[in-house]
Every structure is written in structure tokens, then in C-alpha cells.
Amino acid sequence: MKLSLPKSLDNFYQDSKPGTPSSEYVREMFIMAGAFDGMIANMQEGDMANANVSYNVFAKEYTKVSKMVKPWKGYFDVAAVKKLGKDMNLNANESVISKDIAKIAATCEKCMGERTAQVWAKYHWRDFDTVNISGEIPWPDAMKMLAVNFVGIGANAAEGNQTSTNNSFNQFKVLYANVKVACYNCHDSPRTYYVSDDVFAKIDQMGTNITENNMKNVMAIQQELGIQCYRCHVLHWPAQNMKSKMK
Numbered sequence: 001m002k003l004s005l006p007k008s009l010d011n012f013y014q015d016s017k018p019g020t021p022s023s024e025y026v027r028e029m030f031i032m033a034g035a036f037d038g039m040i041a042n043m044q045e046g047d048m049a050n051a052n053v054s055y056n057v058f059a060k061e062y063t064k065v066s067k068m069v070k071p072w073k074g075y076f077d078v079a080a081v082k083k084l085g086k087d088m089n090l091n092a093n094e095s096v097i098s099k100d101i102a103k104i105a106a107t108c109e110k111c112m113g114e115r116t117a118q119v120w121a122k123y124h125w126r127d128f129d130t131v132n133i134s135g136e137i138p139w140p141d142a143m144k145m146l147a148v149n150f151v152g153i154g155a156n157a158a159e160g161n162q163t164s165t166n167n168s169f170n171q172f173k174v175l176y177a178n179v180k181v182a183c184y185n186c187h188d189s190p191r192t193y194y195v196s197d198d199v200f201a202k203i204d205q206m207g208t209n210i211t212e213n214n215m216k217n218v219m220a221i222q223q224e225l226g227i228q229c230y231r232c233h234v235l236h237w238p239a240q241n242m243k244s245k246m247k
């Protein structure tokens, strides 16, 4: 996170919608990548006329993009792109052209290697801090409550206290059902992990065991359910963590 993203990159993300590759910057990337890959495909087919057409689109786009975000200018090697154009005009042999292309590709790879994950964290991911559970509890606060109830089930069960276990369980179940609803803040269609029907069936099974005072089973199921929290964290937390650090 030491290499944080330049502020001016925001200018190209003003209209972008989280969860979709819709920014102005990404659009330019698609044009550039399309021309670059098209040029290489044309060359492989020996179609130098069309390779030149693609080259011209690519060179223009590369130069344009190199100027879009000032602090990133150093990633671009416009001279290397010009040299490729010259060598193509001179009908240079394949190994010369390949070297030129590799040099340009390395500039793309360096920038993307250093920046893509940051850009996704900042612009593609919606901020969990802006998502409310049950329409009112900010996500991080809801998680803390969820953890207290969830851990409470196991702790109270270990003490053999059926009433407290049941209280923790009821609060947990209601809150977790609301967490499930909150997924739709970012996802349009149902996701089949962490909050799926099989997980809620396990939760109901835990409730039955509390009613029957089978605390050993309650503790075992509580442990099993914990992996669902953990997996959802492994998936969603890194981007959120990067995002918070960039703020």
C-alpha cells in the first residue's frame, strides 16, 4: 500500500459502477489491448497490411494512455513503440520484431503487476463500510455483534447453560439471516456459499440440539459453521483491507 494510487486516476473512474469494468480507463485498456493483440495475430498470419493498421491504432492509444495519469508516465516506453513501427516499416526480421514486442509487453506487465489489485480494491469493490445490515447496522458493527452471538453459543454451551445458549443462538440466527439479505447490496443473483440453504439447515440443526440439551453436538456444529465465516473472510476481506489502507 506504500505505492498508493494517484489521486488523478479518480478522474477516469467517475462514471464507473463498482462490480463492473465500466470506467473510462478500462475502456482505453480494452482498445489498447485489442489493437496490440490484433497486431500480433495479423503478424502471425503474415498479414502485414492489417498488422500495420492495428499498429497505428495501438501506437496512438499507447501514447494517449501514457499521458492520462501523470505519475504513471514512467511505466510507458513510447520510444519502444516507435522503434517497433520503424522496424515494421523496414521489414525487419522476426527476431527483431519479437524483441520490440517483448519490450513493450514488459511495460504493460510491470504496471499491471503493480497496480491491478489496487485498482480493483479501490474501484471495483464496493466499500463494505457503506453496506448496512437490516438497513441500519454498518457492516463492521454487525460483524462484531455476530461474532459475540456466535462465540456466545459455543461458550454458553460449554458451560452447559441451555437458556443463555438459546438466547445467543436466537440473536445469531436473526442477524445471520440479515447478513444473507445484505449480500444483495453487491450481488444481483443468489450466491451459493456461506449463507446457502445447507448452511441454514445446519443452523436449524444446532437449534434442535439446543432444545434437546445436546450441548456436545451444539459445540461441534458451532465449530463446523465457523468455517463459513472464515471462507467468506478469505474471499472478501483482502480487497476491503486494501481499500481501507488506501483511504
Ligand code: HEC
Residues within 6 Å of the ligand: 128, 129, 139, 140, 141, 143, 144, 146, 147, 150, 176, 179, 194, 195, 228, 229, 230, 232, 233, 236, 237, 240, 241
Ligand atoms: C460477505 C461474507 C462474510 C460473512 C458470511 C461473514 N463475514 Fe465477517 N466480515 C466480512 C468482511 C468483508 C469484513 C471486513 C469488514 C470491514 O473491514 O469493513 C468482516 C469483518 C468481520 C469481523 C471484524 C469486525 C471489525 O471491524 O472488527 C468479525 C469479528 C467478523 N467479521 C465475524 C464474522 C462471523 C463470526 C461470521 C460468521 C458467523 C462472519 N463474520 C461472516 C465478511 C463476511
Ligand code: HEC
Residues within 6 Å of the ligand: 019, 124, 125, 126, 127, 128, 131, 179, 180, 182, 183, 184, 185, 186, 187, 191, 192, 193, 194, 195, 232, 235, 236
Ligand atoms: C460490498 C460488496 C459485497 C458484499 C456485501 C458481498 N460481496 Fe461477494 N463479492 C463482491 C465482489 C466485488 C466480488 C468479486 C467478484 C465480483 O465482482 O462479483 C465478490 C465475490 C463473491 C463470490 C465469488 C464469485 C462469485 O460471484 O460467485 C461469492 C461466492 C460471494 N462473493 C458471496 C457473497 C455472499 C454469500 C455475500 C453475503 C454474505 C457477499 N458475497 C457479500 C462484493 C461483495
